[in-house]
Amino acid sequence: MSAIRLRFAPSPTGYLHVGGARTALFNWLLARKLGGTFILRIEDTDVARSTEESVNAILEGMKWLGLDWDEGPFFQSDLFPVYREYVQKLLEQGKAYRCYCSAEELEAKRERALAEGRKPKYDGTCRGITHEIPGKPFVIRFRAPQDGVTSFDDLVKGPISFNNEELDDLIIQRTDGTPIYNFTVVIDDATMKISTVIRGDDHISNTPRQILLYEALGFPVPRFAHVPMILGSDKARLSKRHGATSVMAYRDMGYLPEAMVNYLVRLGWSHGDDELFSREELIEKFTVEAIGKSAGVFNPDKLLWLNAHYIKSGDPTRLAELLLPFLLERGVDPAAGGPELATAIVTLQERARTMLELADGALFYYRSEVCYDEAAAVKQLTPTQLPHLTAFARQLASWDDMTSAGVEALFKEFCAAQGIKMGMIGPSVRVALCGVTTSPAIYDVVAVLGREETMGRLERAISFITDRPE
RNA sequence: GGUCCCAUCGUCUAGCGGUUAGGACACUGGCCUUUCACGUCGGUAACAGGGGUUCAAGUCCCCUUGGGAUCACCA
Numbered sequence: 001m002s003a004i005r006l007r008f009a010p011s012p013t014g015y016l017h018v019g020g021a022r023t024a025l026f027n028w029l030l031a032r033k034l035g036g037t038f039i040l041r042i043e044d045t046d047v048a049r050s051t052e053e054s055v056n057a058i059l060e061g062m063k064w065l066g067l068d069w070d071e072g073p074f075f076q077s078d079l080f081p082v083y084r085e086y087v088q089k090l091l092e093q094g095k096a097y098r099c100y101c102s103a104e105e106l107e108a109k110r111e112r113a114l115a116e117g118r119k120p121k122y123d124g125t126c127r128g129i130t131h132e133i134p135g136k137p138f139v140i141r142f143r144a145p146q147d148g149v150t151s152f153d154d155l156v157k158g159p160i161s162f163n164n165e166e167l168d169d170l171i172i173q174r175t176d177g178t179p180i181y182n183f184t185v186v187i188d189d190a191t192m193k194i195s196t197v198i199r200g201d202d203h204i205s206n207t208p209r210q211i212l213l214y215e216a217l218g219f220p221v222p223r224f225a226h227v228p229m230i231l232g233s234d235k236a237r238l239s240k241r242h243g244a245t246s247v248m249a250y251r252d253m254g255y256l257p258e259a260m261v262n263y264l265v266r267l268g269w270s271h272g273d274d275e276l277f278s279r280e281e282l283i284e285k286f287t288v289e290a291i292g293k294s295a296g297v298f299n300p301d302k303l304l305w306l307n308a309h310y311i312k313s314g315d316p317t318r319l320a321e322l323l324l325p326f327l328l329e330r331g332v333d334p335a336a337g338g339p340e341l342a343t344a345i346v347t348l349q350e351r352a353r354t355m356l357e358l359a360d361g362a363l364f365y366y367r368s369e370v371c372y373d374e375a376a377a378v379k380q381l382t383p384t385q386l387p388h389l390t391a392f393a394r395q396l397a398s399w400d401d402m403t404s405a406g407v408e409a410l411f412k413e414f415c416a417a418q419g420i421k422m423g424m425i426g427p428s429v430r431v432a433l434c435g436v437t438t439s440p441a442i443y444d445v446v447a448v449l450g451r452e453e454t455m456g457r458l459e460r461a462i463s464f465i466t467d468r469p470e
Numbered sequence: 471g472g473u474c475c476c477a478u479c480g481u482c483u484a485g486c487g488g489u490u491a492g493g494a495c496a497c498u499g500g501c502c503u504u505u506c507a508c509g510u511c512g513g514u515a516a517c518a519g520g521g522g523u524u525c526a527a528g529u530c531c532c533c534u535u536g537g538g539a540u541c542a543c544c545a
Contacts, residue, residue, distance in 0.1 A: 009545090010545085013544080043545060046544055046545065048544095049544070050545095099543095103543055106542090110542085114471080117472090119471090119473090139543055154475095160474070162473070163473085168541090170542095173543085175543060178543090180544085180545090200539095201475065201538090202539055202540070203539095204539070204540080205475090205541070226475085228476075237538080266482065266483080266494090267483095270482085270483055272483095272484065273483085273484060273493040274493090274494095275483095275493080275494050292483080293475080293476060294475090294476050294537095295475090295537085295538060296481085297482075298482095299482060301496055302496080305494085305496085308508095349508095350507060350508045350509090351506060351507040352507090411504085421504090424504095426505075429504090434505095436505090436506095437505055438506035438507080439505065439506070440507090441503095441505085442504065
């Protein structure tokens with residue numbers, strides 16, 4: 001393993017959303033490409049907002065996408081003593097100080113500053129207090145330099161610099177003694193020896209403060225790569241109103257993880273004109289340099305196209321496994337009878353874009369009591385069709401070759417013998433077997449269903465026509 | 471509002487000084503076809519605007535405009 005160490009550090013305040021998933025993916029890809037280490041760290045210092053359900057949801061999302069981690073998950077809530085130690089160190093060195101301003105006072109000052117058009121920056125009231133005030137609650141602030149420039153060379157955005165006067169003395173420890181994000185992230189990235197921080201570009205403005213902290217603590221500063229945001233169709237930050245944002249919601253909507261990975265990686269990263277990437281190709285071809293600088297709009301249509309591609313080209317046996325829950329949900333259990341699922345799937349792959357569509361399309365194979373679509377029945381299951389269907393059933397009964405090609409030959413021979421065209425028998429048989437006018441190729445359907453089941457369904461259709469009142 | 475980031479078809483993007491500005495999704499026309507699809511061939515569609523630099527600018531610089539992010543005892 002190389003010394004490259006990367007991490008994904010979500011906060012457990014919700015499910016794994018597509019933006020976070022892409023950040024995780026980029027980190028994972030680079031780690032795998034360079035033979036580095038990928039670390040998962042849960043940033044749960046905000047005890048009030050963090051939940052165990054969220055942690056589980058995030059882990060589940062990572063696993064679904066196939067993003068395995070080498071170390072962790074580490075929980076910041078387990079590291080409070082460590083943070084306390086470093087806070088103490090800064091305090092002793094005079095690089096941090098106690099601030100006794102109350103949250104209310106601060107809020108009032110901030111609003112006043114904003115109203116007067118000034119910067120809502122901490123005014124340094126407590127900067128000069130040298131002795132502790134017993135009994136009075138306090139937070140701890142980092143004593144940030146008030147002049148100079150802090151800059152860094154972002155791996156995706158290029159050189160970025162901030163005037164230190166824009167930065168204020170940020171709080172690193174709350175009144176209750178718990179540490180705050182901008183501080184813990186620095187301690188953890190430093191102690192975990194993270195070499196490159198890949199994260200969303202909404203963190204750019206935090207970066208100079210963090211760099212100042214690295215320097216104050218005497219830690220080496222890691223490299224930063226800020227990846228652009230993912231936007232909704234109206235170019236606003238992606239949110240629920242743009243549709244699903246949870247990666248697990250996409251699994252439930254019938255999406256394959258490889259489609260999601262392929263979609264996500266191409267949103268903001270490219271490799272020439274290539275669109276389709278296997279996991280291996282991604283590991284081989286991924287580079288941070290090829291990550292784009294601008295925000296991208298999440299395009300569900302393209303995701304759907306990719307999903308259709310992976311269903312079309314997927315291994316039927318694996319698809320069968322993944323499809324099972326969707327089938328059971330629809331009250332069908334292939335284990336209870338009917339054609340082998342993988343065999344049925346082969347006939348459906350190229351006409352399903354999601355596992356939901358695949359499941360819906362497969363239902364008729366497992367329902368002998370075909371439910372005829374009203375319009376289809378009126379058009380195809382008519383007295384005129386009766387002689388054709390009857391004759392066809394008779395010929396099928398003595399037909400040997402039940403492969404798809406064999407069935408096709410049967411149809412050809414039947415049509416020739418009857419002096420009719422395929423169009424006069426095909427559609428009726430389709431409705432008799434499937435109940436609807438759209439289905440896989442009829443030869444395939446007969447082949448998959450088998451002679452016995454096909455005969456049964458034909459006879460049922462014949463009875464249906466016979467019994468139907470005019 | 472301050473600060474920071476960004477800017478090629480509707481969308482994702484290729485392009486890294488000289489191209490008929492390419493690909494993909496979506497849309498659309500033809501072909502294939504027993505249905506629906508798939509597939510296949512073709513089409514519509516972009517360098518935000520203005521200044522520079524240069525023999526030459528989508529490519530480099532500046533400004534404008536537009537979009538986004540961030541300004542918490544959230545992460």
